[in-house]
Amino acid sequence: MPQTVLVVDDERDIVELVRYNLAQAGFRVVSATDGRQAVDLARREKPDLIVLDLMLPVLPGAEVARILKQDEKTREIPIVMLTARGEEVDRVVGFELGADDYVVKPFSPRELILRIQAILRREGQEDPEQRLVYDPLVIDIGAHSVRLRGKEVLLTITEFKLLLRLARRPGRAFGRDQLLSEVWGYGGDLETRTVDTHVKRLRAKLGPTGAWIQTVRGVGYRFSPEGHEAPD
Numbered sequence: 001m002p003q004t005v006l007v008v009d010d011e012r013d014i015v016e017l018v019r020y021n022l023a024q025a026g027f028r029v030v031s032a033t034d035g036r037q038a039v040d041l042a043r044r045e046k047p048d049l050i051v052l053d054l055m056l057p058v059l060p061g062a063e064v065a066r067i068l069k070q071d072e073k074t075r076e077i078p079i080v081m082l083t084a085r086g087e088e089v090d091r092v093v094g095f096e097l098g099a100d101d102y103v104v105k106p107f108s109p110r111e112l113i114l115r116i117q118a119i120l121r122r123e124g125q126e127d128p129e130q131r132l133v134y135d136p137l138v139i140d141i142g143a144h145s146v147r148l149r150g151k152e153v154l155l156t157i158t159e160f161k162l163l164l165r166l167a168r169r170p171g172r173a174f175g176r177d178q179l180l181s182e183v184w185g186y187g188g189d190l191e192t193r194t195v196d197t198h199v200k201r202l203r204a205k206l207g208p209t210g211a212w213i214q215t216v217r218g219v220g221y222r223f224s225p226e227g228h229e230a231p232d
Helices: 014-025 033-044 063-069 090-097 110-125 158-167 175-184 193-205 207-212
Strands: 005-010 028-032 049-052 079-083 101-104 133-134 137-140 145-148 152-154 173-177 213-216 220-223
Touching: 014 028, 014 090, 014 110, 014 145, 028 033, 028 101, 033 049, 033 063, 033 145, 049 063, 049 137, 063 090, 079 110, 090 101, 090 193, 101 110, 101 137, 133 145, 133 158, 158 175, 158 220, 175 193, 175 220, 193 207, 193 213, 193 220, 207 213
Parallel strands: 005 028, 005 049, 049 079, 079 101
Antiparallel strands: 133 137, 137 145, 145 152, 173 220, 213 220
């Protein structure tokens, strides 16, 4: 059964361009042209991924993302923001709202499809039976959840993937370009500061244990949990 992508944009030409290219790549496509319709469709269809414009009628894209990320039934759906607003502050806000990627108009349809495929591909790569335990932090791969002292920490999909990649190899330093490749699924023109933005958010959500994600000057980051030996 083909994976479903919800495309949300008030420009019908953009919707049709993205729909055509997604269909050519083998995806099933549903679409919405305003924010309220997008929320309703996401809840009803539960798509595998959402392509979301920020500037929407009825309900702005930022509010759509906020609503979906706060809803237990839709918060795990990856979001790719597709927008004309390409300033750094807009990108940061997008990632803070839980976006997994950010594509600026005008855009290459082929690049957009590759980014969507990369996000969906990495969704199926974990061992569903595995758990990583660094007391008091527990990463449950099958449940796609993180618990700290027994309480769930609400992470976006990309934040979860980033933490998981680091935590699987505690003590090892990962370069930003390497993390872009292994967590996001590609490098290219995605700025390495995207990694920094996600690390900052991840540290904040993990509270005191966020300090376990250490900056390695001139390289990137490593995960160094206190009182734990690195596995073989």
